[in-house]
Amino acid sequence: MNNLDQININFDQGQITLLNICLGILMFGVALDIHFSEFTYIIKHPKSIIAGLISQWILLPVLTMILIWIIEPEFTLAMGMILIAACPGGNVSNYAVHLSGANAALSVMLTTISTLMCVFTTPIIFSFFSTLLSKGNSSYPVFEIQFLDMASSILQLIIIPMILAQICVQLFPVFTDKIKKMVRMMSLFIFIGFVLFAIKGNLDNLAEYIGIVFFIVLIHNGLALFIGYYFSSSLLGLHVNDARAISIETGIQNSGLALILIFNFFEGQGGMALIAAWWSIWHLISAFVLALIWSRKKVEIK
Numbered sequence: 001m002n003n004l005d006q007i008n009i010n011f012d013q014g015q016i017t018l019l020n021i022c023l024g025i026l027m028f029g030v031a032l033d034i035h036f037s038e039f040t041y042i043i044k045h046p047k048s049i050i051a052g053l054i055s056q057w058i059l060l061p062v063l064t065m066i067l068i069w070i071i072e073p074e075f076t077l078a079m080g081m082i083l084i085a086a087c088p089g090g091n092v093s094n095y096a097v098h099l100s101g102a103n104a105a106l107s108v109m110l111t112t113i114s115t116l117m118c119v120f121t122t123p124i125i126f127s128f129f130s131t132l133l134s135k136g137n138s139s140y141p142v143f144e145i146q147f148l149d150m151a152s153s154i155l156q157l158i159i160i161p162m163i164l165a166q167i168c169v170q171l172f173p174v175f176t177d178k179i180k181k182m183v184r185m186m187s188l189f190i191f192i193g194f195v196l197f198a199i200k201g202n203l204d205n206l207a208e209y210i211g212i213v214f215f216i217v218l219i220h221n222g223l224a225l226f227i228g229y230y231f232s233s234s235l236l237g238l239h240v241n242d243a244r245a246i247s248i249e250t251g252i253q254n255s256g257l258a259l260i261l262i263f264n265f266f267e268g269q270g271g272m273a274l275i276a277a278w279w280s281i282w283h284l285i286s287a288f289v290l291a292l293i294w295s296r297k298k299v300e301i302k
Contacts (some may be wrong), residue, residue: 023163026256027115027169029183030178031165047076051236052110052246055228060250061085061125063227064220068133073216078133080221083213083258083272084279086125089160091233092284093252101298102244106280110249115158118257123150153264157257186196213274225251244294252287255280 064085068078089111097107114121168176228250233243259276266272 011260014075024157025183025224026160027158028165029180030278031162032169032180032183047236048106048232048238049109049113050247051232051238051242051292052106052228052249053113055231055250056089056110056114057121057125059231060092060224061129063223065129067220067223071216071219073212075269076269077213077216077275079130079266079269080258080262080272082133082214083126084127084220084223084253084255084262084275086122087254087258088118088122089249090256090283092251093248094251095289096248096287096291097245099288100244100294102249102294103239103241104245106242107249112285114249115162115254118254119151119154119159122154122257122261124137126150130151137198150261150265150279153261154257157260174261178241200220209271209274210278213278214282217275221251221279221283221286224253225286248287248290252283254277255283 040241060083061110064081069080071173073081094104094107094111189261230239231245232246238246255276259273259280262269262272262276
C-alpha cells in the first residue's frame, strides 16, 4: 500500500453523529421545495426521465470504472470515485439547471427520483463496482459493506428527513415557508464547517496529494458532464434543454452523502475523503461555469 491508502481522517462517534444530523437537516431543507404533484411530468416526458436515470445509474459508474482502469489511481482514491458515482444527484443541480435556462422541471424530477431510490441504488452500485475493482487486482482488499447496513444508514440520512419535510409542506405550509430558507442556510454552513474541519485535521498529509486529487476530480467530473450531454443529445436526440439538464444532473453528485458514508463505514479513509471533499467544491465550480455559458446560449422550445 502507498502512503495515501494509510491516511485516515478520524472523527469520534459524537462528531460522526453530529455530521449525520447535519446532512439530515440539509436534506430536510431540500425536501421543503419538493412537491410530489410535479411527478405528472414523468407521464408526459418518460424518455427524458429514463435517459437521465440511465446516465446517472449506469453510464456514470461504468465510465468511472473505465477511468480507474486507465489512470490506475491508488486504491482509496478509486474507491472514492466509485462511491461518488454511486451517490444520487446533488440538490444544487436544480439551481444550476435553472440558471442555465435548461429544463428545471426535469432536473427536479431526476434529483428527487435518484434521491428516493438511493436507498437501493447506492449500495448496489457501490458493492458491484467496488467488488469488481478488488477482483481485478489481488493486492486490493475487498470492502465488505453489508447492503442492509448502508441502506439503513441512507434511509435515516435521506428518506426520513424528506418524509418529515413533506409532512410539514402538506400540514403546515405557512410555517414551512418561514423556515425553509433558514434551515437550508444553517445546515449548509454547518456541513461546510465539518468538511473544513476534516481537512484541517490532516492538512499536512492532504496537502501532499491535493494535486493528484485535483486532476482526478477534474477529469472525472468533466467526463460525467460530457457523457450526460452526449448520451441524451447525440445518441437519443433529446431536446438540447433536456440534454443540458441531464448533463448537470450527471455531473453534480451528492458528495455530502459520500463523505458521511466514508466516516460511517470506511473509518475516514483519507483517499476516499479527499475525493469526496474536493468533488464537493469542484462540481459546484464546473456546473455553475457551464450553466453561465449555456445561459448565454439559451434555446427556446418551439
